[in-house]
Amino acid sequence: MTRPTVHDVANEAGVSLATVDRVLNGRPGVRAQTVKRVQTAVSKLGYVRDTYAANLARQREYRFAVLLPQGPSQFVDTLKEALTEACAAHAADRISAQVFSIPLNDPHRVVRELRALQATPLDGVAIMTTETPQVRDAILRLKSAGVPVVALVADLPSSSRDYFVGTDSISAGRTAGFLLGRFLKGVSGEILVVTPSMLARDSIERRLGFDAVIARDFPGLRVLPSVETHADPDRTHAVIARAAETYREIAGIYSMGAGNGPLLEALRANRLTEGRALIVHELTPATRQALLNGDVDAVIGQNIGHLVRSTLRILRAKCDNTPIYEAQERIRIDIVTRENLP
Amino acid sequence: MTRPTVHDVANEAGVSLATVDRVLNGRPGVRAQTVKRVQTAVSKLGYVRDTYAANLARQREYRFAVLLPQGPSQFVDTLKEALTEACAAHAADRISAQVFSIPLNDPHRVVRELRALQATPLDGVAIMTTETPQVRDAILRLKSAGVPVVALVADLPSSSRDYFVGTDSISAGRTAGFLLGRFLKGVSGEILVVTPSMLARDSIERRLGFDAVIARDFPGLRVLPSVETHADPDRTHAVIARAAETYREIAGIYSMGAGNGPLLEALRANRLTEGRALIVHELTPATRQALLNGDVDAVIGQNIGHLVRSTLRILRAKCDNTPIYEAQERIRIDIVTRENLP
């Protein structure tokens, strides 16, 4: 009738409470045969550990650090905000997270920050950065200190991160390609692709996916070489002006990365928004505005709130060594238009 | 340093533990002035009730009932599956949910089911059905028995439901309209709209949103009167065959409701999928397949997993009288294409 407890399991297995405890918590000093007996009893009774009691007894606290890139970025700002909100909501669950800003182009300072972290008591790290050998080493060091590490937004596949929370960049690029192609059905012309830097892994991957779909399904469209803004407003204006002059048959524009505020300004200044299909990444105040006024047709995004909550849940699961509920953690590629704006 | 407890609050406020307890749990017998003292202490110390300890002490169990419409529906099946999965994941949190099937076209049986529920111990109800006076009364009865009720997928706005978990049908229709319009840019022709029944509230609302967007932004498209399938495969084939004969300029098709498996068969049989834009609702095995083979261009969906988890969280919050974390509970309108299929 009522929920079985450890006592019931002990009874059922014909062992003492202490032994059940040893088995349940993976402590040593129990014969394999006895372990099996307990496990049988557990599954027979359908015993599930009461997380409330467990967490209370264990006096567990989760102190996480979240490392986000420095510098002005509406996307990172949104992320930070969502994190603060989620932390407030999880205070009752003994989860706290502190945000650290790390400079983008100084791998040594990243490492220094990561090292500094180790001084404080720390139960998990989420990090959004580009992968360098130094970062890789630093993560390895964290890991061997027993601190779980998850990569946030951008994956660090060659590092020993425990998990990646974010969307698949290739699929995101493919989705952009599909939408742009469908929006330009029957049209032939050029596609201008804009990115902060072609060196970033996710830019490369998005471009890969984008090109693959356009090449296969939309032969009328010619994808131009990527234009790089280096996340610099002045440079953005300059390269867009040049592109507007150079290419006369631009039918669609795909912005692969951050810095959409300045980019949109530059496009408007060069009359490149009118009558063209435009797809950008990440829902921010700037891109939301552009959706509403019709400059942007679709935003490829990821649910920031979900991203953050998922990160916290995964770090927690890694700390406790509990299984991760994959279906809940998969970050979907959101397509946002003027009409389904959240 | 460490998290404040009730003891700390008692100390800070200069009252006893019992008084703090009375205030925190809204029990009577405390002077307004003392209440204020305690509240001040709480906010000064930043005290947050430890949910683990609280739930443990309170021996809370959450027994929910979920009422879903009977009959063959891939959407409902998916929902049921997600629910089972979520329940398994939440067993540790003392949450359990039992699914009941209710017949769609028999309001009296719905009421009977709802009445029967009251016999068993019950902490919350989620219900997906169409609104009738009988349902309205039954919900009112549940409510006055102190059982929180949330409407699932389809809202019951004139009933006294505590919350609606689902997407806004008007926006969903607008999104479909926008996409279909954009996919058919420059094309002029007719739009075939298919629905199980024009009597259902969500069909009406979707159509409303759809028409509004097409009328405003895509004057080249003429939306035809809705064709009703009554969720019957034979009838579906019949009406589609008739439509294929009657209308010779169908450029796009919008399916507003369930029954997409038979509908897609009928469309293929009448060669209505080729070269036309097609948008349907709800991601199911049938629509997923159709996305992959190119028959369907986009699916307007809702994240079923999120829907279910959100429902459980909201019922739980209603039981405990805790605030609802709105941002997390808003169900987005998903646009699913071949390339961002989850």
Place this chain on the structure above:
DNA sequence: CTTTACTTGAGGTACGTTCCTCATTTACGC
């Protein structure tokens, strides 16, 4: 001043788990 109702304090038990200590039993190699 007494009565009465309301307010507060003090102290306890319970929830199910974790983690600890110490005693006892069992198994196995010599």
Place this chain on the structure above:
DNA sequence: GCGTAAATGAGGAACGTACCTCAAGTAAAG
């Protein structure tokens, strides 16, 4: 069969909250 190590049992304290009882206090009404 003895010694040693491994396995198991028994019991208890702690975690922070909820909820209960009973006593003691205070204030207002009579």
